[in-house]
Amino acid sequence: MPLPMLSSGMNCVADFFTYETTKSVVVKSWTVGVINRAVQLLIISYFLGWVFLHEKAYQVRDTAIESSVVTKVKGFGKYTNRIMDMADYVTPPQGTSVFVIITKLIMTENQVQGFCPESEAKNSCKSHSDCQRPWFSPTGILTGRCVHYNGSFRTCEIQGWCPTEVDSVRAPVMLEAENFTLFIKNSIRFPLFDFEKGNLLPNLTANDIRTCRFHPLTQPFCPILRLGDIVKFAGQDFAKLADTGGIIGIKIGCVCDLDQSWERCVPSYSFTRLDSVSEKNSVSPGYNFRYAKYYKRENGSEYRTLMKAFGIRFDVLVYGNAGKFNIIPTLINTVAAFTSVGVGTVLCDIILLNFLKGADQYKAKKFEEVSLWWGLQKELGHGPHCRDQSEEKQSTDSGAYSIGL
Ligand SMILES: *[C@@H]1O[C@H](CO)[C@@H](O)[C@H](O)[C@H]1NC(C)=O
Numbered sequence: 391m392p393l394p395m396l397s398s399g400m401n402c403v404a405d406f407f408t409y410e411t412t413k414s415v416v417v418k419s420w421t422v423g424v425i426n427r428a429v430q431l432l433i434i435s436y437f438l439g440w441v442f443l444h445e446k447a448y449q450v451r452d453t454a455i456e457s458s459v460v461t462k463v464k465g466f467g468k469y470t471n472r473i474m475d476m477a478d479y480v481t482p483p484q485g486t487s488v489f490v491i492i493t494k495l496i497m498t499e500n501q502v503q504g505f506c507p508e509s510e511a512k513n514s515c516k517s518h519s520d521c522q523r524p525w526f527s528p529t530g531i532l533t534g535r536c537v538h539y540n541g542s543f544r545t546c547e548i549q550g551w552c553p554t555e556v557d558s559v560r561a562p563v564m565l566e567a568e569n570f571t572l573f574i575k576n577s578i579r580f581p582l583f584d585f586e587k588g589n590l591l592p593n594l595t596a597n598d599i600r601t602c603r604f605h606p607l608t609q610p611f612c613p614i615l616r617l618g619d620i621v622k623f624a625g626q627d628f629a630k631l632a633d634t635g636g637i638i639g640i641k642i643g644c645v646c647d648l649d650q651s652w653e654r655c656v657p658s659y660s661f662t663r664l665d666s667v668s669e670k671n672s673v674s675p676g677y678n679f680r681y682a683k684y685y686k687r688e689n690g691s692e693y694r695t696l697m698k699a700f701g702i703r704f705d706v707l708v709y710g711n712a713g714k715f716n717i718i719p720t721l722i723n724t725v726a727a728f729t730s731v732g733v734g735t736v737l738c739d740i741i742l743l744n745f746l747k748g749a750d751q752y753k754a755k756k757f758e759e760v761s762l763w764w765g766l767q768k769e770l771g772h773g774p775h776c777r778d779q780s781e782e783k784q785s786t787d788s789g790a791y792s793i794g795l
Contacts, residue, residue, distance in 0.1 A: 415752070415755050415756050417742060417752065419742070419746065421741070421746060422738050422741060422742050422746065425737070425738055425741060426734055426735070426738045429733075429734035429737055429738070430731055430734050433727075433730050433731050433733065433734060434727070434731065437723075437726075437727035437730065438727075441723060441727070442723070442727075446647070446713050447719060447720075447723040448715055448716070448719060448720040448723065449647075449649070449713030449714055449715055449716060449719065450582075450713065450714060450715075450716035450718070450719055451711055451712070451713045452580045452581065452582035452583060452711060452712050452713075453711040454580075454581060454582070455578055455579070455580060455644065455708065455709065455710045455711065455712075456578065456579040456580075456581060457576060457577065457578045457579070457708040457710075458576070458577050459486070459487035459574065459575070459576050459706045459708060460485050460574070460575040460576075461485050461486065461487065461489060461572060461573065461574055461575075461704075461706060462476075462485055462572070462573040462575075463476050463479075463480050463489070463491065463570055463571070463572050463573075463617075464476060464570065464571050464573070465566065465567070465569055465570030465571060466566070467479065467564040467566035467567055467570070468564070468566060469495070469562065469564045470495075470562065474564060478492075479491055479492045479493075479564070479567070479701075480492075481681075481699075481701075487705065487706040487707075487708075488703065488704070488705050488706070489703070489704055490679075490699070490701040490702070490703045490704075491567055491570065491617065491701050491702050491703075491704070492564075492699045492700070492701040493563055493564045493565075493567050493632035493633075493635075493700060493701050493702060494561050494562070494563045494564065494632065494633060494635075494699070494700035494701070495561060495697050495698070495699055495700075496555070496557050496559060496561050496697070496698040497695055497696070497697050498553070498554075498555040498556070498695070498696040498697075499695045500553075500693050500695070501551040501552060501553065501682075501693060501694050501695070501696055502551070502552060502691065502692070502693045502694075503550070503551060503552070503692075504549070504552040505533065505547055505548070505549050505552065506547065506548065506552035506553055506554060507537045507538065507539040507544075507545040507546070507547050507548075507554070508527060508529055508530075508539075508545045508546050508547070508548055508554055509529070509539070509545070509553070509554045509555065509556045510545070510556075510558070511543075513527065513545045513546050514539075514543065514544060514545050515536040515544055515545060515546050516536065516544065517536055518534060518535055518536050520536055520546070521533075521534050521535060521536050521546035521547070522534045527546070527548055529548050529550055529551075529554040529555065530548030530549050530550020530551065530552075530554070531548060531549050531550060532546055532547070532548055533546075533547045533548065533549055534546075534547075535547040551694065551696065555696055555698065557698050563629065563632045563633050564632070565628075565629060565632065567617055567628075567632060567702075568616075568617060568618035568621075568628050568632075569616065569617075569618060570616070570617045571603070571614050571615065571616055571617070572614070572615045572616075572617060572620070572704070573599075573613055573614050573615075574589060574613050574615065574640070574642070574706060575588070575589070575590060575613065576588055576589040576613075576642055576657065576706070576708060578644050578708060578710060580646070580648075580710075580711075580712040582712075583648055583712060583714055585646070585648060585655075585712060587644065587646075587652075587655055587657075589611070589613055589642060589657045590613055591611050591656065594611070594612075594613075598612070599613070599614065602614055603615070603616055603619070604616070604619065604659065605619070606623065606659065610658070610659070611656065611657070615640070615659075617702070620638060620640060620661055620704070621638060621702070623660075623661040624638050624639075624661040624662050624663050625663065626638070626663055631676075631702055632700075632701075632702060633676075633700065634668075634675050634676030634677075634700065635676035635677035635678050635700040635701050635702065635703075636663060636665055636668065636669070636676055636677050636702055636703070637663065637664040637665040637677055637702075637703045637704075637705060638661065638662070638663055638664065638702060638703070638704050638705070639661065639662045639663070639664040639704075639705050639707055640659065640661055640704055640705065640706045640707070641659070641660045641661070641662065641707045641708075641709065642657050642658070642659055642706065642707070642708045642709075642710075643657065643658045643659075643660065643708075643709055643710055644656075644657050644658075644708070644709075644710030644711075644712075645658075645710055645711060645712075646710065646711075646712040646713070647712075647713055648712050648713065648714040649713075649714060649715050655712070664705060665677060676700065677700070677701065677702075677703055678698055678699060678700045678701075679698075679699055680696060680697065680698050680699070681696075681697055681699065682694045682695060682696045682697065683695045683697070739756075742756075743756065
């Protein structure tokens, strides 16, 4: 019987080469109708409320903000019987966006080049062999000799700047730094829109600049900030931070909607401690660095004062973006919104074809097979069955799915 087998294979091939076209079935069901409208409403309100109004998807956005920052610190402090002015405690002095206010100094004066014992107890020794290990000394190059530091105490000898620094002493802290003021001048530009703005708003008078102090609620646009306030807004204790040193970030944000007026684009200040890692671990707490001042005696020999400085480093970070209406993102997002409304039909189809009473009837209405050759064979009352009668009805193309019973 070769003929039916042949036509059976042909049927399967014919089954594969089919084309589906959409036929609208109007379902008068309250359940599906309500779900359909609810899902559509949800999608429309998501696009309108979140995507368009909140995220401003109709705008083109410039995130490449250009910015310059100038800083100036003022105030006088008292430190070990010296009055310190900004040239003493601000480093670097150029008024950059990153600068340090030195609050504590450990000074080692009159250092000259030579040979001397190390100062730290952990470098103590009993014989020369203790000093011949190839270890690293923080103060100079080890000579390999063990010498007297004082009457009974012996440490390894180094070659370098002598006498060596003793940094385990307790030094006082310049607490007056709390009352120093910081003036920030910041200009920003959004190159895409050629939009320029700064943190000195046009209604700021010369008198304001002298007297105002920044406060997030009462004086949010005053460019003069008290250091103690900055540290407090960052959630830190000033005396503790001044003792160990630390890094505070002053963030100036400019998020602007250029569809609105120029005046509405204003800076917002926020403060945070940036070196949270040194806050939490005990291995390297705080922030410090060393520098030296060099002098020459009349006979030409050089000496220096070494300083280990602890201080609060301030990083002024400017971030921001600006958006302006543009037709291209508007079109793209509008099309996306309309397309997404169709997502509701997938959900409704699943409910309609599987979970609703009378799903079978809906199924029969929804999927209709039209096959000329197949239909002819069926009408003639013979022909093999490629499909099993109980096979599930499905349409893989459209994504509508129903499990056969
Ligand atoms: C800061 O200034 C206030 C008010 O002038 C003063 O009471 C306070 O003692 C000052 N703080 C320090 C640490 O000097």
